[in-house]
Amino acid sequence: MxxxxxxxxxxxxxxxxxxxxxxxxxxxxxxxxxxxxxxxxxxxxxxxxxxxxxxxxxxxxxxxxxxxxxxxxxxxxxxxxxxxxxxxxxxxxxxxxxxxxxxxxxxxxxxxxxxxxxxxxxxxxxxxxxxxxxxxxxxxxxxxxxxxxxxxxxxxxxxxxxxxxxxxxxxxxxxxxxxxxxxxxxxxxxxxxxxxxxxxxxxxxxxxxxxxxxxxxxxxxxxxxxxxxxxxxxxxxxxxxxxxxxxxxxxxxxxxxxxxxxxxxxxxxxxxxxxxxxxxxxxLAHASTPQGALTLDDGAVRAVVERRTSLLPAGIAAVEGEFGAGDPVELRDSTGRAVARGLVNFDAKELPQLLGRSTRDLAKELGPAYEREVVHRDDLVLLRT
CATH class of the missing domain: 3.40.1160.10 (Acetylglutamate kinase-like)
Structure with missing residues (x-):
């Protein structure tokens, strides 16, 4: 018609x-x-x-x-x-x-x-x-x-x-x-x-x-x-x-x-x-203000954006800001572009010792509480790019 x-x-x-x-x-x-x-x-x-x-x-x-x-x-x-x-x-x-x-x-x-x-x-x-x-x-x-x-x-x-x-x-x-x-x-x-x-x-x-x-x-x-x-x-x-x-x-x-x-x-x-x-x-996408940012390596960006997986410590290259567990943070690629936003499971001061390491190794060294995602996929939203 x-x-x-x-x-x-x-x-x-x-x-x-x-x-x-x-x-x-x-x-x-x-x-x-x-x-x-x-x-x-x-x-x-x-x-x-x-x-x-x-x-x-x-x-x-x-x-x-x-x-x-x-x-x-x-x-x-x-x-x-x-x-x-x-x-x-x-x-x-x-x-x-x-x-x-x-x-x-x-x-x-x-x-x-x-x-x-x-x-x-x-x-x-x-x-x-x-x-x-x-x-x-x-x-x-x-x-x-x-x-x-x-x-x-x-x-x-x-x-x-x-x-x-x-x-x-x-x-x-x-x-x-x-x-x-x-x-x-x-x-x-x-x-x-x-x-x-x-x-x-x-x-x-x-x-x-x-x-x-x-x-x-x-x-x-x-x-x-x-x-x-x-x-x-x-x-x-x-x-x-x-x-x-x-x-x-x-x-x-x-x-x-x-x-x-x-x-x-x-x-x-x-x-x-x-x-x-x-x-x-x-x-999370429209009503939260990020309290910090996590810079991801290229593999982690692909995993989060394309495969919609959780973010693990091994894929994080840098941490920025002062935030506590449960706060919203930006997830950025190596160029500084924000690709996602999520609720983080760790305080900012805890993360530096975890970067680039597998959750299995962290659990052995620091205890079972560290065998978890930094940002779970259920607490993560992709941003328009």
Missing amino acids: SGASGDRTAAHSARKAVTDARRVVVKVGSSSLTTAAGGLDADRVDALVDVLAKVRAGGTREVVLVSSGAIAAGLAPLGLLKRPKDLARQQAAASVGQGLLVARYTASFARYGVRVGQVLLTGTDTSRRAHYRNAYRTLDQLLAMGALPIVNENDTVATDEIRFGDNDRLAALVAHLVRADLLVLLSDVDGLYDGDPAKPGTSRITEVTAPEDIAHVQFGSAGKAGVGTGGMVTKVEAARIAAAAGIPVVLTSATYAADALAGRDTGTYFHRTGRRSADRLLW
Whole structure:
């Protein structure tokens, strides 16, 4: 089938995936919830809640809300005129604002008899195996009990090393974590455009079937209100992460949230481009910050990349950084190019004595605890090169 008829059929099929979605993650940005001065806009919050409550009303759809706005909501109460650049004041604003944000959501959803549960995450909570399982169980149980989880990054304690960096990426990873059928990214722009939407002659891109479709597009920075951290580039990257994990994405303005969730032609629809991967590995690839690096010899690179084996001490040529067992590290080839990321089983100070040696010899000399992989293949993800 080709031509206009084929286009309509494809568009209908794409939007049907939206209406068929039973578990939906919705992300809303700071600029869609707050005033330019930094305070929460009660009318905007209520408008979003009206839409989400209606989506849940039939009892067949579940919603997880990833909401920015904690730092923005804390600005005015602390007398801050704009989002601070230093981490300490961001954490202080988040501490004040998170309570205000959740209180506002709690009151607004209460109009519909909907209970909400707050879930605050950091990168560490989701890249380590036990923490990852706990995060999934909490969110899944909240949904099973009829509550609506409200997820945010734990800005009050997150440091630069364990931050997600933006809630768009967090939303993509949460969608994967809860096995969502759909991700909806809401901002102050009604979709992805082929240029600056404020200038004449630009057009909204209605569908993206592969990353190559938008390789020519230049993306804008943070929103006009200046209270968020992301821009279109973070939203497109989040859409790419989710689509590659088998989750379709709709990117549109919070104004059109109802239309987006009803499967109407609004915003930009990102088709699935891949399948769901092993749960924790997506987080390891996109939500962890390497605490060090291991340089591999050529044989080890081939074993890890081509044969997908675990990394053994014999294949390591050099160690860089200060890390502990369980921390994420980069695996590099002899040119310094990162080829993989994994969770290491040894402290940095232990590894130098192990390099280039077989696990059998190490076990004889140092004990059975050393007859194990430096990075197990189940804790290892290959990076795009």
